[in-house]
Amino acid sequence: MSALDDFRAEARAWLEANCPASMRTPPSSDDEDTWGGRRATFFSDDARLWFERMRDRGWTAPTWPRAYGGGGLSEAEGRVLEEELRRLGCRMALKSFGIWMLGPVLLEAGTEEQKREHLTGIARGELRWCQGYSEPGAGSDLASLGMRAVREGDHYVVSGQKIWTSHADKADWMFCLVRTDPSVPKRDGISFLLVDMASPGISVRPIRLISGNSPFCETFFDGVRVPARNLVGREGGGWAIATSLLKHERAMIARIRDARAEAEEALESIAKRVLGEARGEVADRVVRAELAQLGIDVLANKLALRRAAEEVAAGRPAGAESSMFKYCGTELGKRRREMRVRLLGLSGLGWEGEGFTPAELSATRDWLRSRASSIEGGSSEIQLNILAKRVLGLPA
């Protein structure tokens, strides 16, 4: 037995002993997720217990060094753990922008002091982070951002506005991009700052989405004082950090499994139930062919992800494939959501209240939410631009 097999057996036994039964079922709504933070809330006692056990084991950030609150696992062990979590159907013990986005770049570009100050709090779910990139005038063209940070002694004074800041109203800290030098070409005047959301001068206003939720906000900065030691990298060196973080973000968006989608009634079975079946087959031949195409594409996408992971594990440098998976994954997700409401007919168009099952109401909301997936984290068009230039080498 290889060391990896030993680890798998050990991980499996630990998860079986420690993951509460209710945490092995898919959540029925986003409200059941655990995000941690100073104002952490838990949907249930089991959710708290599961979070605390995973945290104490270092498995909220399994591949980070132990010194920073992580689990100290190798990449290969991390993948095994992911497989075992999936096999048991475990919920994510902690969802966290800190773990998915900020942590990896702090490990790459942070000072020892910054790593010690922030990583442990992130891994242990003590602080919740939000991402302050987009501004009203800087969306896809992120580098044109204008929120100013002026150095005054050992502080930066920050003024301006961010928008679409997911969970800004619930976050303790923000990692953000600011303009420290407006006189140089736009990519060279950007810096990467860590800001405590409790600082005086920050105000947050939630924005409501077409799905009815309001997971993101406008965030206003008015003369906010940020200690200079919260600058990551050098002043003016924020763009490279920002883009490296986006790569982690894209990979995360493509990879994070839609636990709820996996637990939902399969599209094929909805089709049989709603449209009827003939000899065990979906009776409507047109819908059946579309379902088959969707099933084939989902399968191919899954295999492509696995192939890329195996190739990278075998030493191929990780490239711009995160753009491909972000693009393919979100476009496929939209097709699935669209298909679900189409199949359900009016039952998939309920907004709230009596007359609809919770699953039907989720179908409506998820369909609307899925529309954001190909915009957030760099739109589909931006991913195609990246692929055309970086992978295919087409001229600008």
Added chain:
Amino acid sequence: MSFVLTEEQRAIAKAASDLVARRAPVAHLRALRDSRDPVGFSREVWREMASVGFAGIGIPEAHGGSGLGLTELGLVLEACGRALAPTPLVSTVLLGAPLVLAAGDEALRARELPLVASGERVIALAHEEGPHHAPTRVTTRAEPHAGGFRLTGEKSFVLDGHVADAFVVVARVAGEADDPRGLALFFVEASAPGVHATRLHLVDSRNAARVRFDGVTAAATLGVPGEAFALLDRVLDGARAGLAAEMLGGADEVFARTLAYLKERQQFGVAIGSFQALQHRAADLYCDLELTRSVVLEALRAIDRGDPEAARLVSAAKARAGTTFSRATAEAVQMHGGVGVTDELDIGFFVKRARVADVTFGDSAFHRDRFARLSGF
């Protein structure tokens, strides 16, 4: 079994692409077409491929083969696909030989398989009877005769049928068309009295023939008469996956040529590849190709490891290979502009091959339907 190629597999892929680049680039197919070559492939090139072991992949070492699997054969087919190299790989190595190996008696195997492995013998499958792939739509009859069987019927699409040395013929001992029961496999020498092969000139300049069997006496019966369908479908799955690998090679090559043209062709004072309308189409096609590649490779591996999901994966692979290859060739023509529709440029050969390969062993619609059935809906 991982997606990452082993040392040996990489060596096979390299040997195949070197040999094909040297002996059978697209110009080779063009020359065969223009000279109306009666054979339709080069026996010399085929013997050279056999000499490095390509014809013996899938044949046990005891019978002169290399004992390698479909994953390795897929690498060779992909290399051939890039150059549209015409060889008996599909007719003989993917179909004829595996059927003889799986169902022939020891004497037949010992006689035929070493000849296949050395590139001396083409064994074609005589199966299809209509314009669309319909594995059970067989009406060719097999009647008991003098301790064996006599075959009567007409096959509409036999790969390499006019140059085959022998055939594996699918015929019916019982039942009506579309019944999977009642099918049987027979080994027939091409020289047997009553075999009439007429070459078909298809749009892709590759080999196919119509073959009539007029009361032909079968030289051997392969397997149990009436119960051939399971084996036939299993071997067809190997051929479908192998053909998908060839198609993947073709799609990849035609995309590479298009990409090169996008960088080289200037209009409005800039390379046409700087136009975003074309960049996005190219990037989307790239993703399409990557997804198709993943499912084709997995289908080949699934067969090699005897995965019960193999048939479903094969249908996913063949369906995607069909649409991706057609799309890659259509985009290639459009992005090449006027030269794209000239015979002088090779692109047209890829366009034509994509259509024929899609229809062969079931087009995308056939495999979507089969995927749905195998998935339980």
